[in-house]
Amino acid sequence: MSDFNFLADLLAQPGSLIFAMLAVAAAYTVFTLVGFGSALFAGGPLTLLMPVARSVPLLAMLDCGGSALRGWQARRHVDWPAFARLFPGMLLGQLLGVVLLARLPAAPLAAALGLFIISQGLRGLLGKKGENRPSGRRALASGLFGGVLGGLFGSGGFIYASYLERHLASREAFRATQAVLIGLSTAWRIVLCLALGLLDLELLLTAFAFLPAMAAGVWLGRHIDLKISREQLARLLNLLLIASGASLLLRFAL
Template sequence: MNELLALGLPSYLVILLVLLCAYIIFGVAGFGSALIAGPFLAWYIPVAKIVPLLALIDLCAAIINVSRDGRSANWPELKRLVPLMMLGSLVGATLLLNIHPEALMLALGLFVVAYALYALLGRRPQRTFSPRHAIPFGSVGGVCSALFGSGGFIYAIYLSGRLPDKNAMRTTQVTLIGLSTLTRVVLFALAGVYLDTSVLWLAVCLAPGMIMGVVIGRRLTLKMSREQFLKVINVVVLAAGVMLVVRYFVG
């Protein structure tokens, strides 16, 4: 609660606006909220509280989306990806404890930037992936989630080449992110992070920005063609790659 009192009304309104923009992207793409919200929140909120705070808000956003559009999710794809995501997360956590992931961060960031630019420039036909491609994409997505706190852009690349329906793609993506975030929330809860009630108060007070963003994002998605939707996805994927490269050089 002290953080809320220290923010003041102008700062609080700025944060709400940032959350609104971040969750419009989340409502459209099914991921990417942390890319926008994280750096801005660091100006106002202690960094140690940002990850558990966004995990809690992301989980709530995923629940809202899945409760409304859960029937559109492609469950065969989820059954393929979720076990691989969990296995990849275990591998990523092990790597995080034993190596310095900076080189991996740079290599992955450059690959993602190149892929997104290639897709946005229209230099390739629409790629169709086979079910066996779930093995590298699912496992690498899990590794990225553990190493860098974000794997949604990896799943987005795979799902864009598997699901022709944009609503199915978005809802499947949101469900994946929700399951991944649920794992983090449970771990934070077991570690006692949420015993600090200031994190819970912040989540409650910032929830209006998230809810409005998710609603607006969903409505925008319903009005988009598949081509427009994929362009948005590739822009967010590009932003994810750029952020990884920036994090490598900034440290």
């Protein structure tokens, strides 16, 4: 598939397009609940229709729009001190991730990161929580790690979510703070993609084509959110950590 004609090719494959739309809707249902998961659920189906170099910035645009809307709606609940602890590391980590992407082989790094993420999910499911007292050093490490993953693989939101879920008691604060972080993180990634020439008008039009699927997922996620407890949310988050780690292993290491 041509890098410059994939939109026309995509529209010419209605079955594949419907499959991708359903994947995007499912991805943003999960994304609305826990603040990450779009790349995990939609990345694979989208790469069947377009190159990875196109699907990553496409999801970044959709993430940015959805998170900005969610963050604006819940701005009164944002925990700004927690945000301030994560944000500097996130900016630096994304820049570092892009540099590493250009210089290092992805597979060995993905294998190590995938195993680490799986271990974090298993640790959470087994109830072995880390220290709950906010720590500037821990927040900087989480911001850096999540940023590096975002720059390398287009998905680092689960690191921010894991940190915030452990340190914020309010579900509203968790949702709002995660949304603002992801909105700014993806906006920064879009700037980096623009600098590298990975964004163009055709990709922007493709993002608009997927907006209805994203909106449907956000609507469904908000309705499910009203019916689950914090414990169920934490369990879902840790299961998705395991799935994210496994996804990295499958996509880049095996």
